[in-house]
Amino acid sequence: MKKLIILSLMLAVAGFAYAAEKDAVHSIEIPVVKTELRAGEGMDTTEKYCSICHSLDYITMQPKFPKATWVVEVNKMIKVMGAPIPEADARVIIDYLSAQYGTGG
Amino acid sequence: MGPANFSRRNFLKAAGAVSAMAAVHGFPAELLAYERRMARFPEKTDLILLTSRPPQLETPLSYFKEMITPNEALFVRWHIANVPTSVDVNEWRLKVGGNTEKELALSLADLKKLEKVTFTAVIQCSGNGRSFFVPPVAGGEWGDGAMGNVTWTGARLRDILNSAGLKAGTVDVSFNGLDKPPLPTVPDLVKSLPVDKAMEEDLIVAYEMNGKPLTMLNGFPARLIVPGWYATYWVKSLSDITVLSKPFEGFWVKSAYRIPETDCGCVPPGTTPKKTVPINRMTTRSLIIDPSASSELTLNKPVTIMGVAFSGGRGIQDVIVSVDGGKRWEETRLGEDKGKYSWRQFFYEWRPAKPGRYALMARATDTIGESQPFEGLWNPAGYLWNKVEKTEVVVK
Incomplete structure (x- = not known):
């Protein structure tokens, strides 16, 4: 009987310690949200490079910009934000963004 | 279904989002280049989804009827993709x-x-x-x-x-x-x-x-x-x-x-x-929360115009309100003072006596006289926004 009580106590203490340790770790799981880009020439290249660093809603939330603004934005991503986009692909991305998310100007 | 083909429709269902909206309260639809979506992220309620990786989530304005913004409704803004998702407080220093x-x-x-x-x-x-x-x-x-x-x-x-x-x-x-x-x-x-x-x-x-x-x-x-x-x-x-x-x-x-x-x-x-x-101190600003934009009000029925006002840590001296697009202005009653860094609620009792469209406006002044511009002040990064806003309502 005495042994049983001690065993129960030990289990209770172990359980408590486990709970405390578990409570010390705070975790969340961030949902994956798919954003569809508009179909058009250069979409795959745009998706491939831009989604390395951020979700594609970064593109779709922008107001329509003239091409000059998309040039500035894509160059900022490469030169300032460190995006590894070769020059030829950058031109494809700029053309795609200007065509699909641009003012036409 | 794996994350790769986790469609938007399914996300909205899975994440418990209530609706995708063509226009959110306060946003004229024509200003939006895209449809705003709602999403529920961990420990948060349904918020307006700007971006998911890294997460940027915006608080629906109705939560600002409360003096204190609930934790689950507070906006979220991260800058770079690898945000912390697990912290062991026994290890964290x-x-x-x-x-x-x-x-x-x-x-x-x-x-x-x-x-x-x-x-x-x-x-x-x-x-x-x-x-x-x-x-x-x-x-x-x-x-x-x-x-x-x-x-x-x-x-x-x-x-x-x-x-x-x-x-x-x-x-x-x-x-x-x-x-x-x-x-x-x-x-x-x-x-x-x-x-x-x-x-x-x-x-x-x-x-x-x-x-x-x-x-x-x-x-x-x-x-x-x-x-x-x-x-x-x-x-x-x-x-x-x-x-x-x-x-x-x-x-x-x-x-x-x-x-x-x-x-x-x-x-x-x-x-x-x-x-x-x-960038440093916040500019003084105010916002009418209730009634919300596009509300239909009843002729001759009293309504309390309510909003919030705050400054860059200097408290709020007063808030004035106009119901006629800025021609005439009236003093408002300020709510509880929870210190110079808190926002202050303001209230104005109004009885619309004529049917029609009304532009409600509020303008706050802080304790050193800093107030809000009637035209939006512009800078290339889109900071410091504090224009006196117009909330359009209809009286029937």
Whole structure:
């Protein structure tokens, strides 16, 4: 009987310690949200490079910009934000963004 | 179904989102280049989804009817993709070093042993209102919901810095959090403050929001609070404080989050400022929350116009309201004063006596006379938005 009580106590203490340790770790799981880009020439290249660093809603939330603004934005991503986009692909991305998310100007 | 083909429709279902909206309250539909979606992220309620990786979530304006913004409704804004999603508080330490007498590695328990400070302060993203800029500017296209009023509890930054002991020649203090760039070439989010600002009495390292631990997406387990200043300085999931004997040169202060060095922090729309300075104190602003835009009101039925007003840490002197698009203005009654960093509610009793369309407007003035412009002041990054807004309602 005495042994049983001690065993129960030990289990209770172990359980408590486990709970405390578990409570010390705070975790969340961030949902994956798919954003569809508009179909058009250069979409795959745009998706491939831009989604390395951020979700594609970064593109779709922008107001329509003239091409000059998309040039500035894509160059900022490469030169300032460190995006590894070769020059030829950058031109494809700029053309795609200007065509699909641009003012036409 | 794997994440790769996790469609938007399924996400909305799975995440418990209520609806995708063509226009959110306060946004004229034609201003929106895309459809706003709602999403529910961990520890948060349904919020307006700007971006998912890293998460940027905006608070629906109806939550601002409450004096204190609930934790689950407070906006979320991260900069770089690898945001912290798991923290073991037994392992987490706030490291303090650099130009100091000694190095510290404070546990959460250590922080809680320091004098506990509690106050209510508005937290607002520098880019709150960016979507209203004309011509439009690139960035997080926030409406008015990248703000909230929260009661913060924590330890004074000054007490922490004094425990480490600042050495002579200190000029700046930098702050880094647990978020990490997705590539080594991407600049890590590190912010800095001039040492005089860092040593002010009211800056704290907060470990509670509204009496509870911080939510993970709002900076668990501790974040910097710089009341009166834009939230870009309120570094989340704080891990490192570095005391510097040379001016901080990091990207997020030296190149980003800068405003024109002019009295208004603005330049003629579409132009480039000659000189810029780091963004700092919030501008004075107010917003009518109730009735909401496009509300239908009943002729001769009294209605209380209610809203919130705040400043860059100088409290609110008064708020005036117009129901006729700015021709005549009336004083409002101010609600509870929860200190100079909190927002103040304002109330105006109105009985619409004629049917038709009305443009409701509010204009706040802080305790040193700083008020709000009637035209939007423009700067290239879309900061400091505080134009007197118009809320259109219909009386029938």
